[in-house]
Amino acid sequence: MRTIYLAAAAALLTAVSAQATPTNLSGQQSTITYSTKSGVTSGFGNYARATSTVVYDPATDTYTVRDTGSLTTKSSFGPGNVSSSSGTFTNYSKNVGTETFKLLNKGAGNPTIQLTYVQYGEWKRTSTSNGTTSTNDTWLVFGDKTPRDSVPRTGSASYNTIYDGNFVDKNGEHALSGGGTMTANWGSATLDYTANINGVPSGALAFAGSGSINFRAASFTTSTSSGGYSFAQYGNFYGPTANEVGGLFRLWNRTGAGQGAFVGN
Secondary structure: OHHHHHHHHHHHHHHHHHHOOOEEEEEEEEEEEEEEEOOEEEEEEEEEEEEEEEEEEOOOOEEEEEOOOOOOOEEEEOHHHEEEEOOOEEEEEEOOOOEEEEEEOOOOOOOOOOOOOEEEEEEEEEEEEOOEEEEEEEEEEEEOEOOHHHOOOOOEEEEEEEEEEEEEEOOEEEEEEEEEEEEEEOOOOEEEEEEEEEOOOOOOEEEEEEEEEEOOOOEEEEEEEEOOEEEEEEEEEEOOOOOEEEEEEEEEOOOOEEEEEEEEO
16 A cells, blocks of 8 residues: 555646646747837837747746747746636736736636637836836736647638737827637638728728738738738737637737737637
8 A cells, every 4th residue: 555655646646747848838928128218109110020929827827938039038927917808808017017927818707719739928118217217018918829730721710819909109099909700721821801990090900811821830810901900910829629719919010009909719
């Protein structure tokens, strides 16, 4: 009995240890930096996009994110940093509110969208000096990407999507939201979509078009324009067989620059 007990205990400890190992979640992120002084915003055209890795530590329920432009600049958010939460988001705050992280909750309990394999967050940092407030706003989409050999090659798949982001012009930041659809046509390696974006200074925008699927990277891209705005998407498939989608979008015209995340199932 003693031998069996010790073996069972060792197996349990091994399982717990494996579950507590930090996980690297791959995805994408984008950043816009801008400055505001005396109610006027400037420098909002600096848009950067990069592949990303978010580290989740289940032992401490902590997410570690990194800067788009400097891989050595990182920040961690855990239960001690939670400022508020709802069924849709968990909000974190650090450094007297000058650093925040808004995280979309996964799972069946989310009233907005129920996801298993992908989620997104917004990491925002601000600092004020001599009356000027500088903002670094980063959107991250991350999760369990579909292995390239597991992306279907025949048939099609449809997804309902949500959009979340912001648009920055001389008057400041405008919150964006919306919804849409995507249909992946595996045989032709194309993707059709609709996207309805609310919160744009000039009013709601409706985009529709098609894009291309890259099977090797389990990714897709689209680009189009409407109402004087250009709109582009950079996405990946998530889950064992492309069960979900997630990515970044970019929205811009001659007056400002916008960005954000989209996810769908």
